[in-house]
Amino acid sequence: MTDTILSQTEDRVLKITLNRPEKKNALTLAMYERMTALVAAAQDDPEVRVVMITGSGDSFSSGNDLADFLAHPPTPGDSPAASFLHCIAQAEKPLIAAVNGLAIGIGTTLLLHCDFAYAAASAKFQLPFVNLALVPEAGSSLLMPQLAGHRKASELLMLGEMFDPETAREVGLINSVCADADLEQTALETARRLAAKPPEALRLTKALMKDTSGGVTERINKELGHFAHRLESTEAHEAMQAFMEKRLPDFSKFS
Structure with missing residues (x-):
């Protein structure tokens, strides 16, 4: 069975790869649990100074696996999704995201908890919660207006339409847009520079x-x-x- 979360530590950078490309890296509860365990362990591991998250295939993450979530609805308490969100929000070490394709729902909102984020030119972002008769998650109803201003946040969260990497850069979701072939190297270069700091x-x-x-x-x-x-x-x-x-x-x- 394919491991849906891959991890590798090199040069004191823990690279976490969402590895469910046939499902556009839609997140299951088991994937949340694994990512939480990795990020939490990294906080106490002297061999890890930076955590980087990316996706395999042509997607960063297409959001939550709806079938999995309808069968096991998340709760504000100790659900795997909630535990992951609290974990990245409270992480003490730098978090970096390399957005390599679709970033839908949590694929976009988790960027609000990263210290650095880079996107491939082919990336596409969306906050579709209202379109699914849901509400924003991951603290995005607070953090997006702080980041982008109320009107732009309203546009992104209330219309729920797809937006491009340049818009993501303009509102502060990402640091910069990279050529697809340069994305991972750009993120890793920043990660290594951070890993060399005190x-x-x-x-x-x-x-x-x-x-x-x-x-x-x-x-x-x-x-x-x-x-x-x-x-x-x-x-x-x-x-x-x-x-x-x-x-x-x-x-x-x-x-």
């Missing part, structure tokens, strides 16, 4: 960016607290020593 500094930076509590004054104080602590860290010592010695810093020994 890992704790990277995790704290992501945590600060995702923390929406308080105002500017509170944020300045929070940053200063971390800043003072980081000045005494071994990561900072290596960075500054390398600068003074006119060499590249080596953060490979940190976790």
